[in-house]
Amino acid sequence: MKFIKIQDCYKVYKNGVTATAGLNLEISKGEFVFIIGATGCGKSTLIKMLYREEKPTKGKVIVGGIDVAKLRNGKVYKLRRKLGIVFQDFKLLPKLTVFENVAFPLNSMGLKKSEIKPRVLKALELVGLKEKVRSYPNELSAGMQQRVCIARAMVNSPKLLICDEPTGNLDPETSKEVMDVLDSINKELGTTIVMVTHDKDIVNRMKKRVILLDNGILASDELKGKYKAHETV
Ligand SMILES: Nc1ncnc2c1ncn2[C@@H]1O[C@H](COP(=O)(O)OP(=O)(O)O)[C@@H](O)[C@H]1O
Ligand SMILES: [Mg+2]
Numbered sequence: 069m070k071f072i073k074i075q076d077c078y079k080v081y082k083n084g085v086t087a088t089a090g091l092n093l094e095i096s097k098g099e100f101v102f103i104i105g106a107t108g109c110g111k112s113t114l115i116k117m118l119y120r121e122e123k124p125t126k127g128k129v130i131v132g133g134i135d136v137a138k139l140r141n142g143k144v145y146k147l148r149r150k151l152g153i154v155f156q157d158f159k160l161l162p163k164l165t166v167f168e169n170v171a172f173p174l175n176s177m178g179l180k181k182s183e184i185k186p187r188v189l190k191a192l193e194l195v196g197l198k199e200k201v202r203s204y205p206n207e208l209s210a211g212m213q214q215r216v217c218i219a220r221a222m223v224n225s226p227k228l229l230i231c232d233e234p235t236g237n238l239d240p241e242t243s244k245e246v247m248d249v250l251d252s253i254n255k256e257l258g259t260t261i262v263m264v265t266h267d268k269d270i271v272n273r274m275k276k277r278v279i280l281l282d283n284g285i286l287a288s289d290e291l292k293g294k295y296k297a298h299e300t301v
Contacts, residue, residue, distance in 0.1 A: 152221025
């Protein structure tokens with residue numbers, strides 16, 4: 069069975085806006101997929117349904133065997149533990165060190181200190197920031213801060229990493245740094261990555277699967293895809 073399965077998925081918000089309209093999509097374990105399309109076309113809504121920030125109004129969203137629409141609120145943690153999430157704005161806690169920020173999800177799971185430390189160091193090694201354990205977020209560059217966020221998302225060894233515009237605030241050089249980290253996580257750990265982006269250069273350089281949304285509908289889905297000239301996003 070496919071790792072992610074979306075069937076005839078509609079999301080209509082309370083205000084009447086239809087954000088996705090009959091999406092059908094399958095993603096296999098280990099894939100690296102870009103979701104692109106104009107502002108407001110439903111990219112964030114689509115991935116919010118993957119981590120059950122939103123429920124589909126109609127249709128199915130299955131992630132790692134979990135039927136997201138049927139999941140009770142009290143069981144959402146079971147889904148969340150299977151995945152990591154990275155956003156555009158670094159949501160690091162400024163008063164905590166890099167170590168403490170990355171350890172945060174494990175602390176809230178109630179793991180022992182002796183179990184937490186090796187996992188945090190491993191996650192920081194993955195993003196090349198092991199030597200920054202004692203630093204505070206404001207002592208790091210924007211690219212480094214985003215890499216700490218990736219480490220925090222990966223600390224629980226999730227099978228799926230969801231990224232919403234992770235390079236949205238970064239210059240091209242720093243974006244490349246972040247993309248190299250994501251690429252190596254995908255290649256070395258086999259983590260499935262679903263990434264929303266506006267960045268044409270990144271999409272064209274990486275040559276991964278590209279899913280284009282247009283007004284909540286799947287407009288194209290290409291392996292080794294590209295941003296096309298007519299797509300002004
Ligand atoms: N919580 C919400 N309530 C009402 N409408 C929303 C909400 N979130 C998004 N929308 C609307 O749904 C559509 C898709 O939004 P979104 O998924 O954020 O698009 P994208 O990420 O592609 O810019 C837009 O018209 C947006 O205004
Ligand atoms: Mg968005």
